[in-house]
Amino acid sequence: xxxxxxxxLSAVKASGSRVKSEFKDGHDLGLTPTRPLDLGRCHGFxxxxxxxxxxxxxxxxxxxxxxxxxxxxxxxxCLVVGTFSGAMTVAKQGLVLCDMIDRGMIDVVVSTGAxxxxxxxxxxxxxxxxxxxELDDRELYYAGFDRVxxxxxxxxxxxxxxxxxxxxxxxxxxxxxxxxxxxFERLGQQLIETAPGRGILQSxxxxxxxxYVPAFTDSELGLDFALHSRKREREGRPKLRFDPFLDLEDxxxxxxxxxxxxxxxxxGGVPRNWAQQACCxxxxxxxxxxHEGQLRRFQYGVRICxxxxxxxxxxxxxxxxxxxxxKFVPPSDGGRFAEVPADATIAWPLLVAGVxxxxxxxxx
Numbered sequence: 059x060x061x062x063x064x065x066x067l068s069a070v071k072a073s074g075s076r077v078k079s080e081f082k083d084g085h086d087l088g089l090t091p092t093r094p095l096d097l098g099r100c101h102g103f104x105x106x107x108x109x110x111x112x113x114x115x116x117x118x119x120x121x122x123x124x125x126x127x128x129x130x131x132x133x134x135x136c137l138v139v140g141t142f143s144g145a146m147t148v149a150k151q152g153l154v155l156c157d158m159i160d161r162g163m164i165d166v167v168v169s170t171g172a173x174x175x176x177x178x179x180x181x182x183x184x185x186x187x188x189x190x191x192e193l194d195d196r197e198l199y200y201a202g203f204d205r206v207x208x209x210x211x212x213x214x215x216x217x218x219x220x221x222x223x224x225x226x227x228x229x230x231x232x233x234x235x236x237x238x239x240x241x242f243e244r245l246g247q248q249l250i251e252t253a254p255g256r257g258i259l260q261s262x263x264x265x266x267x268x269x270y271v272p273a274f275t276d277s278e279l280g281l282d283f284a285l286h287s288r289k290r291e292r293e294g295r296p297k298l299r300f301d302p303f304l305d306l307e308d309x310x311x312x313x314x315x316x317x318x319x320x321x322x323x324x325x326g327g328v329p330r331n332w333a334q335q336a337c338c339x340x341x342x343x344x345x346x347x348x349h350e351g352q353l354r355r356f357q358y359g360v361r362i363c364x365x366x367x368x369x370x371x372x373x374x375x376x377x378x379x380x381x382x383x384x385k386f387v388p389p390s391d392g393g394r395f396a397e398v399p400a401d402a403t404i405a406w407p408l409l410v411a412g413v414x415x416x417x418x419x420x421x422x
Contacts, residue, residue, distance in 0.1 A: 095112075104124075120405055152258055168333045171273060174269065179216070202214060219282070224286050314340065326371070337356065341384055357392060360398075364399050366399070
C-alpha cells in the first residue's frame with residue numbers, strides 16, 4: 059500500500075505540473091483513512107485502543123503499539139524481553155508488570171536495580187507516600203524521607219530491605235557465585251514463603267521468568283551487597299563473588315534458543331541497551347571467534363519513552379537506528395515496531411489493559 063502511494067506520487071512529481079484535474083484521492087493511493095474517536099462505540103480498553111489507532115498523533119501511536127504488542131505476545135516462537143527503567147515501582151506501576159508476567163506477555167525481565175529495590179519495598183507490604191510542594195527537601199532528609207519527584211520513599215524501608223538481603227546472603231554458600239538473576243530468583247522464592255500478596259519477583263518465580271539487573275551496583279541492593287561484603291570481611295568470612303557475566307551468558311543462551319525475538323521497553327538506559335546488545339554479542343562470537351551460529355535480531359518492538367531522539371542517547375534512539383547495529387530486523391524484511399513518546403504512567407497501563415482484554419477474548 060505504501061509502495062503504491064510512493065510510486066504514484068513520484069509519477070506526479072515527475073510530470074513537473076500541478077493540475078487540479080489530476081489531484082489524487084487518498085483512496086486512489088491506497089492510503090488508510092483516519093476516523094473520529096467515538097467513545098460511544100468503545101466498550102473497553104481494547105476498543106478504545108483500536109479506535110485511537112485510527113486517529114492521529116500520540117493516540118495513533120499507542121493504538122498501533124497495542125496491535126504490535128498483541129502480535130508479539132501471541133507468537134509462540136517469540137521470546138519476549140521486557141526492559142524497564144525509571145521510577146516505575148515508586149510510581150506504583152509494579153502490578154502492571156506483574157500482570158504482564160502473570161499473563162505470559164513477558165518471558166524475560168531486564169531492569170534497573172532501583173526499580174527492583176522499590177518494588178521489593180512494595181512487595182514486603184511497606185508504603186510510599188505522596189510528596190507535596192510545601193515539604194522542604196532538607197527537612198525531608200533529616201526526617202528520613204527520600205523524594206522521587208512527587209513521591210516519598212522512607213529510609214526505614216530501605217534499612218528493612220537491607221536486613222532482608224543481608225539475611226539471605228548470610229545463608230548463601232561461600233563457594234557459590236552470585237549474579238543478579240540468581241539473587242532475584244532466591245529473593246522471589248523467599249517472598250512467596252514469607253510475604254503473601256503480589257509482587258514482581260513472586261510473579262517472576264512463579265512463571266519461571268528470569269530477572270536481570272545489569273547495572274547492579276547502581277542501586278540500593280548493590281550497596282547492600284557491598285555492605286554485606288564488608289561485614290563478612292570484619293567477621294573473617296570469605297566474601298561472596300558477584301559475577302555479572304553469569305547474567306550475560308544465561309541471557310544469551312535464552313536468546314539463542316528461540317526462533318524470533320521481541321522487546322517491550324519502558325524508558326531506555328542500561329536495561330534497554332544490555333538486552334539489545336546480546337544480538338551484537340552473538341554476531342561477534344561468529345565474526346571474531348569463528349564460531350558459526352545463527353544471527354539473532356529483534357523482529358518485534360514496542361517502546362514507551364518520552365526521551366527525544368535528537369539528544370543522541372540510547373533511551374531516545376529509534377528502532378531504525380538499531381537496525382544499523384544489527385539489533386533489529388528491518389521493517390522491509392518483516393520487522394514490526396511501535397514507538398510511543400509518552401509518560402509511561404499514562405500509556406503503559408492503558409496499553410496492557412487493552413492487550414489483556416484481547417488475550418482474554420482469545421482464551422475465553
